[in-house]
């Protein structure tokens with residue numbers, strides 16, 4: 001594990017070569033290759049290992065992948081012995097059967113979670129919060145806080161750019177087209193995540209970035225000029 005960086009930080013492509021990251025990525029790639037239902041978006045190659053490094057996973061602990069889509073991540077979490085719930089507006093079919101696991105897929109709104117208070121030890125919310133808008137994000141944060149156990153961790157990542165109102169053109173495979181979904185800047189991070197009631201950032205946050213260098217690098221990596229940031233929020 002790389003431990004000379006701030007625990008809460010921006011996507012760093014060099015980190016993909018870190019043995020901790022590389023081992024998780026090898027497992028994710030191997031699982032994704034077994035069927036054609038799941039996916040592994042390029043930026044998640046950093047986001048999932050980062051989130052794993054910050055979670056507190058005991059054998060059999062209860063985890064929620066909040067806004068899981070058809071990602072391979074809940075399957076991976078189940079394979080390593082977690083009791084996994086995957087929640088989304090639209091849940092995938094056939095993944096449990098393809099991988100011989102038992103993820104509890106649940107079709108629901110993040111702003112109205114159908115779980116008891118203090119159910120989960122960890123919640124992963126990977127590249128979802130920036131899609132929820134000005135009212136949805138605070139409501140989802142409040143719900144995720146409610147269903148986390150006291151001391152439980154919310155590992156949240158979001159797309160991050162210098163200006164959340166900028167017009168961005170996707171230039172990757174299938175592009176170009178205007179990006180019509182949300183991303184966060186520092187102001188959004190503060191407003192929605194760092195000031196979320198009852199959730200406290202654990203550890204330092206490093207947002208230093210050289211945008212002149214990062215923009216072309218990220219365009220080559222996943223088609224957008226923005227990067228991602230990972231935050232560890234602990235339920236007080």
Ligand SMILES: C[S@@+](CC[C@H](N)C(=O)[O-])C[C@H]1O[C@@H](n2cnc3c(N)ncnc32)[C@H](O)[C@@H]1O
Nearest residue numbers: 067068069071088089108109110126127128131
């Ligand atoms: C960019 S995708 C990320 C999916 C997955 N976490 C991953 O790592 O690939 C955003 C996901 O959030 C889900 N989503 C958006 N709004 C939601 C809501 N209000 N409640 C539940 N899921 C939602 C979408 O259906 C989509 O699957």
